[in-house]
Amino acid sequence: MRPLQILIDGFAISSLYALGATGFTLMFGVSGVLNLSHGAIMVVAAVIAWYVAGDLAAGPYWGALAGVATALAFAFITYRVIVRPIQNSPSIPREEKEIFVLTGTLLWGIMLQEAIAYLFTNNPKTVRPLITGVVEILGVRTPINEILTAALSWIAIGLLWLLVNRTRAGKALLAASINPRGLTLLGFELSRIYWLVWAIYGVLAGIAGVLLGAFLGVSSDNAGTLTASAFSIVVLGGLGSVSGSLIAAYVVGYLETLTAYTVAPSIRTLPVLLLLVAVVYVRPQGLLGRR
Amino acid sequence: MRLMRTSALTGAAFGLALAIPGLALAADPIKIGVIAETSAISGVAIPNGAKLAAEEINAAGGVNGRMIEIVEYDDHNSAADGVRAFQRAAQQDKVVAVIASYVSEVVLALEPWAGRLKMPMITPGAASNDITKRVHDDYDHMKYVFHGYLASTQIADAVCEGGKELLIKQLKMKTAVVMSEDAAWTIPLDEEYLKCLPAIGLKVLDHIRLSPDTTDFTPIFNKIEGLKPDVIITGISHVGVQPTVQWQQQQVPIPMYGVSSQATSSTFWKDTNGAAEGVIYNMVSAADVAVTPKTIPFAAAFQKKFGNVPGYAAYTSYDDVYMWANAIKAAGSTDPDKIVEAMEKTDYVGTIGRIQFLPKTDTFAHGMKIGPGYIAGLMVQWQKGNPITIWPTEAATGKATFPAFIKLPN
Numbered sequence: 001m002r003p004l005q006i007l008i009d010g011f012a013i014s015s016l017y018a019l020g021a022t023g024f025t026l027m028f029g030v031s032g033v034l035n036l037s038h039g040a041i042m043v044v045a046a047v048i049a050w051y052v053a054g055d056l057a058a059g060p061y062w063g064a065l066a067g068v069a070t071a072l073a074f075a076f077i078t079y080r081v082i083v084r085p086i087q088n089s090p091s092i093p094r095e096e097k098e099i100f101v102l103t104g105t106l107l108w109g110i111m112l113q114e115a116i117a118y119l120f121t122n123n124p125k126t127v128r129p130l131i132t133g134v135v136e137i138l139g140v141r142t143p144i145n146e147i148l149t150a151a152l153s154w155i156a157i158g159l160l161w162l163l164v165n166r167t168r169a170g171k172a173l174l175a176a177s178i179n180p181r182g183l184t185l186l187g188f189e190l191s192r193i194y195w196l197v198w199a200i201y202g203v204l205a206g207i208a209g210v211l212l213g214a215f216l217g218v219s220s221d222n223a224g225t226l227t228a229s230a231f232s233i234v235v236l237g238g239l240g241s242v243s244g245s246l247i248a249a250y251v252v253g254y255l256e257t258l259t260a261y262t263v264a265p266s267i268r269t270l271p272v273l274l275l276l277v278a279v280v281y282v283r284p285q286g287l288l289g290r291r
Numbered sequence: 292m293r294l295m296r297t298s299a300l301t302g303a304a305f306g307l308a309l310a311i312p313g314l315a316l317a318a319d320p321i322k323i324g325v326i327a328e329t330s331a332i333s334g335v336a337i338p339n340g341a342k343l344a345a346e347e348i349n350a351a352g353g354v355n356g357r358m359i360e361i362v363e364y365d366d367h368n369s370a371a372d373g374v375r376a377f378q379r380a381a382q383q384d385k386v387v388a389v390i391a392s393y394v395s396e397v398v399l400a401l402e403p404w405a406g407r408l409k410m411p412m413i414t415p416g417a418a419s420n421d422i423t424k425r426v427h428d429d430y431d432h433m434k435y436v437f438h439g440y441l442a443s444t445q446i447a448d449a450v451c452e453g454g455k456e457l458l459i460k461q462l463k464m465k466t467a468v469v470m471s472e473d474a475a476w477t478i479p480l481d482e483e484y485l486k487c488l489p490a491i492g493l494k495v496l497d498h499i500r501l502s503p504d505t506t507d508f509t510p511i512f513n514k515i516e517g518l519k520p521d522v523i524i525t526g527i528s529h530v531g532v533q534p535t536v537q538w539q540q541q542q543v544p545i546p547m548y549g550v551s552s553q554a555t556s557s558t559f560w561k562d563t564n565g566a567a568e569g570v571i572y573n574m575v576s577a578a579d580v581a582v583t584p585k586t587i588p589f590a591a592a593f594q595k596k597f598g599n600v601p602g603y604a605a606y607t608s609y610d611d612v613y614m615w616a617n618a619i620k621a622a623g624s625t626d627p628d629k630i631v632e633a634m635e636k637t638d639y640v641g642t643i644g645r646i647q648f649l650p651k652t653d654t655f656a657h658g659m660k661i662g663p664g665y666i667a668g669l670m671v672q673w674q675k676g677n678p679i680t681i682w683p684t685e686a687a688t689g690k691a692t693f694p695a696f697i698k699l700p701n
Contacts, residue, residue: 117330260510266502
């Protein structure tokens with residue numbers, strides 16, 4: 001029963017990690033941006049969903065929608081106000097731009113985190129789940145919300161796959177990650193592709209934030225940890241590789257769950273960090289990294 | 292030219308102030324510093340409770356004709372920020388007394404500074420036994436510190452006392468698992484739990500200390516459920532919302548009973564989307580029980596002003612402002628030693644009961660006198676969005692009920 005419990009719990013959390021990391025890695029692959037305000041944007045989505053569903057009494061569906069919409073808005077704001085000015089600035093040398101983007105998004109994330117703590121307190125919020133109740137899976141009592149979390153994560157990832165592989169805009173996105181220069185020569189406007197990738201990112205981070213808020217609950221204090229976990233997954237999977245991130249999300253999710261169940265919940269993230277150090281030593285390009 | 296005029300003006304003002312010092316002094320407010328983590332539920336209750344008390348005192352004419360002014364500081368739940376705030380309060384803002392924090396780690400860091408800067412200080416919410424132990428061990432230096440809340444050991448005793456009636460007599464429970472967060476205040480709490488629970492007839496099957504950073508409590512509940520205890524005895528303050536919500540979502544069939552500080556505020560019901568239903572927690576006062584004639588009017592005034600039921604540290608910090616004001620009045624001065632002397636003679640009926648401080652010879656020196664007629668514990672349960680007092684029987688406004696997923700013995 002316990003192995004099955006680990007299997008089920010690990011699957012749910014891993015799926016959520018996968019969803020959270022997908023947008024993060026896609027953005028790096030396409031535009032070379034590592035957005036360190038990632039966790040804060042997820043938290044914003046969850047807190048707004050909680051606020052709209054509860055305080056404004058709009059119900060869980062409108063709450064979830066508002067959360068995702070807010071994440072999308074904040075993704076655009078992050079790009080327009082923080083990232084793009086740095087990328088376009090003539091006074092920052094080209095080779096230092098990545099560092100400036102990292103620092104800029106990191107500080108922006110801290111600002112968002114503090115703003116949430118100020119407006120809504122740093123107490124964890126839990127988004128009302130879309131479906132409540134539990135089902136027995138071979139003797140393991142599983143909240144329906146947990147199954148829903150995994151299912152919705154995979155639906156979102158599936159839709160992303162369709163978008164990237166089956167639409168013209170998606171193909172352009174993929175091309176931009178491989179050869180941005182070639183794409184501009186073909187007459188595509190890179191800036192539009194960047195807007196698209198930020199839009200996709202915002203929606204994915206929003207869904208991940210709302211689901212996390214409904215599954216485990218989210219506090220503004222979690223913003224840093226959420227960024228760190230997305231970052232670890234992406235480094236482990238190979239920077240910019242979406243399929244690498246998906247695999248890495250499951251490695252991280254299961255390793256954490258296994259540790260929490262069999263060793264101690266308090267050192268849950270430790271083995272992942274050790275693994276990360278080992279990966280950096282042995283295979284710095286990550287599981288499926290292109291380098 | 293402009294600068295010269297300003298300084299001339301300042302000089303004139305100074306001269307005037309020097310000429311009639313009594314007048315200037317009378318107009319000066321008495322400043323009380325309030326240090327707390329204002330982004331936390333339990334933390335923000337502290338300045339809010341204090342401000343309400345100050346408003347009332349000022350409306351009634353103040354202290355010796357002087358108004359009370361609350362100066363707020365945010366310690367961000369950090370001992371370093373707390374100490375900085377304390378130093379600033381004492382040296383720059385010239386407060387005459389401080390009300391500080393619900394976090395034991397912060398209070399323990401401030402305590403030596405209270406001694407060094409001779410700054411009277413009281414904590415409305417921290418619980419570590421060490422707070423009063425230090426006063427007892429080094430009275431001459433630490434006498435400026437008062438403990439305005441129960442010490443962890445006393446809290447554990449109150450929880451056990453309530454358990455005798457609720458868990459053993461009413462619910463026929465036999466076994467328990469202790470689940471506490473890893474923090475300074477829970478060390479003496481757990482120590483006492485492990486002594487007093489078997490004493491009332493509850494066998495402790497396991498003792499789990501969880502990291503305050505935990506976000507996924509599934510493995511913990513899973514482990515506890517595997518041990519099949521009748522009840523989970525909690526000792527949580529930094530965590531609260533997440534374990535409660537996950538407990539409800541996963542339908543863990545075991546009731547939670549004990550200390551859950553976040554549960555003492557009405558925003559807890561909202562933050563957990565009602566998952567708090569059935570959770571039983573300890574308090575010294577509740578909004579629905581007239582612990583003293585002051586309790587319910589205070590809770591009503593607080594709710595009117597701030598829009599939520601006061602958390603546990605709101606009651607105490609409200610009382611603390613009154614006690615400082617009374618001590619300053621009795622001392623007839625803001626000299627710290629005189630304030631401390633007057634504070635030691637406190638016999639004040641506040642919102643949480645009749646408050647007297649224990650003498651320097653007691654192990655809980657400058658802690659509050661506990662027992663019938665003084666400060667006693669209540670056990671309160673969340674029922675349909677309302678905190679309902681279920682123990683002691685004579686104060687109870689309802690009986691314990693549990694959500695359908697809870698399985699009770701027999």
